[in-house]
Amino acid sequence: MTEAAIPHGRSYARQERRRRLGPLSVLTHAALMVWTVLVVVPIVWTFLASVKTEDEIFGDAWSLPATVRLDNWARAWEQANVGQYMINSVLVVACGTFGTMLLGSMAAYVLARYPFRGSRAIYLLFVSGLAFPVYLALTPLFFVVQNMGRVPFIGPFIGLNTHGGLILVYIAYSLPFTVFFLAAFFRTLPGAVAEAAFVDGASHTRVFFQVMLPMARPGIVSVTVFNILGQWNQYQLPLVLLTSAKEKWVLTQGIAEISADAGYDADWAALFAALSMAILPVLIVYVIFQSQIQKGLTAGALK
């Protein structure tokens, strides 16, 4: 193609596209807007209700608040313990995801690059965890965690109704996907850099942390995002493992409890405020990191 042909080709393509999609694009955008409205309206409606008075909430669902009642948010944060639940969730997910990534990447690295008799079997053991429904394990898991509580010294930190116990369970149940995904990733990395590091006298451990982990960064980021979201949104496991320690509850439990408690004398305005509080941080993080999040969550399906 000559120099002169390029601009012509480009503008021709643009014209062609506009010609073909002109009337169609109105319909296209109309259809896309329908789903946009379906997604956005319930969420905006919740945020609006969170600053309404009780009378406004029960009056008409589509009315706008006369004044912005921020005290609903204050009540939800203080009296409904949403603040405490959020701190608990952040703590559990931070430790859980860090532990998952550390142990998961160590296991995946050895299984991917240090083949030995039985390493394939260990790999399959991890991957088989992807196929099991967690509900099958619930009862025995409850008793395993209860028994861990009787272990001398560390027992009080990892038994039932402890964050430590929940974190260990989160790590264990996040390992199958983490190992599966990262092992595939470590296998694709070139070995030359590691060889060079060995020649320079670096130990296996040092090569892992200073050479291989940095090289695996894109994969690590994807799986970290996947694990943070998975653990943040978990409801079933804390429901079983933190039953009788309300002050230890995570956010999903707290929100579900507020709605279950909500009877005739319930504080509905605070319920909407609590809901908004649960959505807002996720929304902010999502808007900032949306492309990494979309990549991280779909990575498993595209591999």
Added chain:
Amino acid sequence: MRHGRTRFAVGFLVLPVTLYVVYVIAPYAQAFSIALTNWRGVNASPQFVGLENFRRLLEDTVFWKAVGHNLLLLVLLPVLTIVIALFFAFLLNAGGRGGTGGVWGSRFYRVVFFFPQVLAIAVIAVLFQQVFRPDRSGMLNAPLIAMGFEPIGFLSDTDIALWSILGVLVWQAVGFYVVLFSAGIASIPRELFEAAAIDGAGGPPMFFRITLPLLWDTIQVGWVYLGIIALDVFAIVWVMTPEQGGPDYSTTVMAAEIYRNAFEYSRFGYASAMGVVLFFFTIGFAALALRLSRRERIEF
């Protein structure tokens, strides 16, 4: 060197493998043997009863209701979600022509559509509980009442409640598959679309002859994911519906019955037997899905 290698491998594996065996493998293995006992209550000593729990399961009408609901979701959730997501992915990518960058604003749509995916299901359940409220305070019923219609009992009518659950599940899932299918369409080489366009194909024929067959692998993965979501439905039912699976068990699912029997009735043996049934449904579905959708792979 050789010695250090072994020590390193063992050192790195010992913690993750121990944790995994203690918290994941051991409970799964125990679940199968607990299912053969009459274990009730935290302090009772369980006795071996063979397949008694499974025989009782056959007569448990609530459990079969739950199985029926799971199977309904297993069929409808993937079909609805995949069809809607394919439609929007097709629109977003300007009729499925790879590499053209999509329609104007496609990035915005993708960001909005995907958002429900990052919300916790427990949070979505509480949110839609409010949206579905039966009086004028409900987001959906308020305009109906204003126009003079009878309000719809989205969660209180036994004929409707399960459809409300299906609706919420589809609402949450569609965005993920729009993004997944868009990525799939973008990875199809542009020349294939151009060649088809030269041959006179465009719009729907292009979609059905080029885009859909080349996207088949991705759709198959989506099918398996959605099927497993349908079999594992729990939080949405447990949090959103009245009586946790009601009214009158019209929305209950296997996972909810397992939880109810284990942690509310302390029937550990019986609940584990339900878990074993759910396990075989999951394995059976995955095997079936992979077999049915296996066809000649198109390499590109």
